[in-house]
Amino acid sequence: MRVSLSHALVTGISIALVSALSTMASADEFPSHDVQYVIPFGPGGESDISARLQQKYFEEITGEQLVVQYMPGGGGAVGWSQLNDKSADGYTIMGSNLPHIILKPMGKDVGFQTDDLNNFFYFHYSPDAILVRNDSPFETLDDLIQAAEEAPGAVTLSGSGTYSANDVANTRFQQLAGVTTTYIPFKGTGAAVTALLGGQVQAEWGYTTVAANHQDKVRMLAVATEERHPLFPDVPTFKELGYDMVGGAYRGMAVPEGTPEETQQRLSDIFQQINENPDFQQEMQDLGFVLMDVPLDEMPDFMAEQRQTYEATARELGLID
Amino acid sequence: MNDATQKRGEIEAACSAHSEYLLPILFIALGSLFIWQSRDMSQLGSIFPVTIAVVTLLAAVLRLGQLVLHRVRDNTERQKGSxxxxxxxxxxxxxxxxxxxxxxxxxxxxxxxxxxxxxxxxxxxxxxxxxxxxxxxxxxxxxxxxxxxxxxxxxxxxxxxxxx
Amino acid sequence: MDILTYALGALSPLNLGLALVGVAAGIIIGALPGLSATMAVAVLVPVTFGMSPESALIMLGAIYTGAIYGGSYSAILVNTPGTPSAIATTFDGFPMAKRGDGDLAVTLSTLASVTGGLVGVLALLTVAPLLAQVALSFGPVEYFWLAVFGLTLISALSEGSTLKGFMGAGFGLLLSTIGVAVVGGDTRYTFGSQVLLGGIEIVSALIGLYCIPVLIDLVATPEAHLKIEEEQRGIRLREGLGLAWLGKLNLLRSASIGTLVAILPGAGGSIASLVSYSEARRASHEPKTFGKGNPQGVLATEAANNATVGGGFIPTLVLGIPGTPPDAVILGALLVQGFRTGPELFTTNASITYTFVAGLFLATCLLLPLGLLIGRYAFKSIITIPKALLVPTIAFMTVIGTYAIRNSASDVVIMLVLGVVGWGLNRYGFRPSPIVLGLILGPIAEQGFVQGFLMGRASGSLSMTFFGSPISITIIALSVLSVFYPVIKARWAQRRGRVQGDDSHQEASS
Structure with a gap:
């Protein structure tokens, strides 16, 4: 602690000194001091863990610290609605999550619009997956579908939240497989997996990350990736089984409105470089994440595409007309 | 223990006797507001707050009844201060x-x-x-x-x- | 014994030093209202990345243990529970401090925290895998009933009118529904304001409802905040030990309740300390002195809430399901460091696990000297600081503490509004505890109920879902008992009173 104290004191003082000069610093030197990385959720979640993994490599590349902070509330809405109030110098970035930023503002006022977020890089996603307990009678996805066909609504699946990635995945799956299940929303992935482990639900809408964490107790019936996940070579993808489902919870970063173009590009480059680091790749893969690169110039197309997909599902969910 | 019943049939108010009646009325208003505001919500979203609002309302009504049946005394020892x-x-x-x-x-x-x-x-x-x-x-x-x-x-x- | 080897490994001078610094820093952070154990741990996580895994774990455990204990200072000395699990500490701790026994209360809290902490760690070490299965048998329906049981404690907590207690709890429950609903996704009762979207944060509500009324009454009179005794009595360790020995059954019972309830993810700490408090009161020969500064009340809650440290780690380490928010942060740190939870934590990774447990044990033992030392200093500074400095200092801590929870200036405004409302309600006989209890248990009750409803509809039998499991039936029975216990007890007292002659203490239930 003593080490950290003096260290923090020094960095703190340098923040104070340098922030006064930051407006003068040009984009080539960016970053010349610590960057605040605001996670719009509480600590301990996947957004936090992946940010923590980036921290080390950010420092390696830039020589500056990436300071992780939290602004939880309203499923991310509290943070995102305040992003554009932050200083637009590139020294404040905020975690950005799909489908949250598209689904949240739909049909109601949550203090921000999807377009308000200036995303500069999307770096990974946690692929959707259907999980069951090791001793579950469902051996394959077909078993589950058959059970759902025999008694519509009797198969219960837990998941995290309403109008969330899990909810959307369930709706899409019901549509593609032509079955009806009962989706039971829980507060967070932790509570959803507890219900699965305790046998209160028959299956769970989760992610490969959940399966990676609970490998000894659960297995996956299918994952929503393009190709099989290297950590789970035996688990088929939905695509293989004939259901066109690729997706999950995507994570990236956004900057406040008005951040200079060059700074955004520089940030995008830094995070791309982190994504290219083999150590980082290995660590992310071990946790069950799937890396992807959506840099600044590809962002508009990526967002437009995602928007289209989620709008179709939102219509199905009854979120919009 | 300001509120303990001192003698049977008499309730000592926490503060003035009037306020003892006023507060349950405020709670009734609050309960009604929450019920009224729930009209646009989905069934899943409104069932819990409406139930609670009704229980709160009932508790307030019962309290009013209790006050009417008993005599309410002003609490003369209530805290003073600036x-x-x-x-x-x-x-x-x-x-x-x-x-x-x-x-x-x-x-x-x-x-x-x-x-x-x-x-x-x-x-x-x-x-x-x-x-x-x-x-x-x-x-x-x-x-x-x-x-x-x-x-x-x-x-x-x-x-x-x-x-x- | 392998465990001894690991314990000795934990005792290297460096690790010992880290544990010492961690506990001390934890106590100080925990003692500031608004600065929670979660925050202390989260801030430390990046620092620990540079350390060896053993040192990192020892330090994280130490700061966590210290922070949970430190919360009792603000509860006792300024009537402000730093965490929901310290709510019940205010019931008897603050009255003790008011009458000049703050030093004794702090000593008792230290002794109880050490006892509770040790029981929790012992459970983590010996029966963790077994107890973890208990956590899994609690589904949404069981959580719903548990929340209902927690709410029935209101009848035990509300002095005077039970109806007022119910109204207060109703108010708290209604407040808990504000914001975006987890189940159903509705935006509820925000009245068009974005400030309320994130709902009311529990710790800022705690600060508002407990601390602001103290401030408001503090400026109203020139009298001192706490009564000051003329003679210096030091830390009153002998007296404290005597009381703790008298309450040894109480301590053990509370620590066991704390450990058991803490295993349940999400509900743990606050329910654990409230249950052990009401149990201590029920078992006591003089239940009427509870809430007026009975030392056993402080012993009960502090033993329970420090037992939750060890208890909460049981589901965290065995199942990978964090029991409390700080556990979630520590679990995240473990994952980033490349560890996986589950059975291998007790086999292949046993060295890490046992080092961690040994570290927690060490930190708990360190609480005794450090706690007494820092506690004495905290007590002294609170009684010697002049009012004109005490008021702004406490006010400053409420503002910065509330802000820091979610980095939100609007939370400070919400905290103030709740504080003024809470002061008003308190003046008219509505205590803050039922309100806060409603606020904490509201989401648990609501989510459990709606999830149970969905599950019941899917299975085709709602009544089987809600009344079918033995755990549910047990909790329902306990709730019924808890509601009617005062009535039954009054009957007994009346009967005995008739035999023994006139009993003037009889209190009519209203």
């Missing part, structure tokens, strides 16, 4: 919280600290005492600022007025 200082404290702290995002944490903190110091002081100020308090105040504010902003990485507001 109402003006109480109000000043609340006003000062509200102002503190409201200006903080605008002028920044430090200025609001120091201003708030000294205002409350004035409100809480009962003895006359001597130059020595004032100076001592002022210095202690500045040291405390600076210390906490350092702890939170630098050690704990809390992004304290810098003030919208200064960053334009």
């Amino acid at each position: 109402t003006s200082r109480r109000v000043l404290l609340v006003v000062a702290m509200s102002a503190w919280a409201l200006i903080m995002p605008w002028v920044g944490f430090l200025i609001a903190g120091v201003a708030g600290f000294f205002t409350l110091m004035m409100i809480a002081q009962y003895q006359p100020w001597t130059a020595r005492r004032l100076l001592g308090h002022l210095v202690t105040g500045v040291v405390l504010v600076a210390g906490f600022y350092g702890l939170f902003a630098m050690l704990l990485n809390v992004p304290l507001p810098v003030g919208k007025w200064w960053i334009g």
Whole structure:
């Protein structure tokens, strides 16, 4: 602690000194001091863990610290609605999550619009997956579908939240497989997996990350990736089984409105470089994440595409007309 | 235990007897407001708050009934004290919280600290005492600022007025 | 014994030093209202990345243990529970401090925290895998009933009118529904304001409802905040030990309740300390002195809430399901460091696990000397600081503490509004505890109920879902008992009173 104290004191003082000069610093030197990385959720979640993994490599590349902070509330809405109030110098970035930023503002006022977020890089996603307990009678996805066909609504699946990635995945799956299940929303992935482990639900809408964490107790019936996940070579993808489902919870970063173009590009480059680091790749893969690169110039197309997909599902969910 | 029934059939109010009736009425209003506001919600979203609002309403109605059936006595021992200082404290702290995002944490903190110091002081100020308090105040504010902003990485507001 | 080897490994001078610094820093952070154990741990996580895994874990455990204990200072000395699990500490701790026994209360809290902490760690070490299965048998329906049981404690907590207690709890429950609903996704009762979207944060509500009324009454009179005794009595360790020995059954019972309830993710700490408090009161020969500064009340809650440290780690380490928010942060740190939870934590990774447990044990033992030392200092500074400095200092801590929870200036405004409302309600006989209890248990009750409803509809039998499991039936029975216990007890007292002659203490239930 003593080490950290003096260290923090020094960095703190340098923040104070340098922030006064930051407006003068040009984009080539960016970053010349610590960057605040605001996670719009509480600590301990996947957004936090992946940010923590980036921290080390950010420092390696830039020589500056990436300071992780939290602004939880309203499923991310509290943070995102305040992003554009932050200083637009590139020294404040905020975690950005799909489908949250598209689904949240739909049909109601949550203090921000999807377009308000200036995303500069999307770096990974946690692929959707259907999980069951090791001793579950469902051996394959077909078993589950058959059970759902025999008694519509009797198969219960837990998941995290309403109008969330899990909810959307369930709706899409019901549509593609032509079955009806009962989706039971829980507060967070932790509570959803507890219900699965305790046998209160028959299956769970989760992610490969959940399966990676609970490998000894659960297995996956299918994952929503393009190709099989290297950590789970035996688990088929939905695509293989004939259901066109690729997706999950995507994570990236956004900057406040008005951040200079060059700074955004520089940030995008830094995070791309982190994504290219083999150590980082290995660590992310071990946790069950799937890396992807959506840099600044590809962002508009990526967002437009995602928007289209989620709008179709939102219509199905009854979120919009 | 202000509210304990002292003798059978008599209820001692926590404060004045009138307020004892007023509060349940406020709770009835609150319950009704929550029921009324739930009309646009989905069934899953409204079932819990409506149930609770109804229970709260019922408890308030029962309480009113209880009060009507018994005699209510004013509580003469209720706390006394300077109402003006109480109000000043609340006003000062509200102002503190409201200006903080605008002028920044430090200025609001120091201003708030000294205002409350004035409100809480009962003895006359001597130059020595004032100076001592002022210095202690500045040291405390600076210390906490350092702890939170630098050690704990809390992004304290810098003030919208200064960053334009 | 392998465990001894690991314990000795934990005792290297460096690790010992880290534990010492961690506990001390934890106590100080925990003692400041608004600065929670979660925050202390989260801030430390990046620092620990540079350390060896053993040192990192020892330090994290130490700061966590210290922070949970430190919360009792603000509860006792300024009536402000730093965490929901310290709510019940205010019931008897603050009255003790008011009458001049603050030093004794702090000593008792230290002794109880050490006892509770040790029981929790012992459970983690010996029966963790077994107890983890208990956590899994609690589904949404069981959580719903548990929340209902927690709410029935209101009848035990509300002095005077039970109806007022119900109204207060109703108010708290209604407040808990504000914001975006987890189940159903509705935006509820925000009245068009974005400030309320994130709902009311529990710790800022705690600060508002408990601390602001103290401030408001503090400025109203020139009298001192706490009564000051003329003679210096030091830390009153002998007296404290005597009381703790008298309450040894109480301590053990509370620590066991704390450990058991803490295993349940999400509900743990606050329910654990409230249950052990009401149990201590029920078992006591003089239940009427509870809430007026009975030392056994402080012993009960503090033993329970420090037992939750060890208890909460049981589901965290065995199942990978964090029991409390700080556990979630520590679990995240473990994952980033490349550890996986589950059975291998007790086999292949046993060295890490046992080092961690040994570290927690060490930190708990360190609480005794450090706690007494820092506690004495905290008590002294609170009684010697002049009012004109005490008021702004406490006010400053409420503002910065509330802000820091979610980095939100609007939370400070919400905290103030709740504080003023809470002061008003308190004046008219509505205590803050039922309100806060409603606020904490509201989401648990609501989510459990709606999830249970969905599950019941899917299975075709709602009544089987809600009344079918033995755990549910047990909790329902306990709730019924808890509601009617005062009535039954009054009957008994009346009967005995008739035999023994006139009993003037009889209190009519209203």
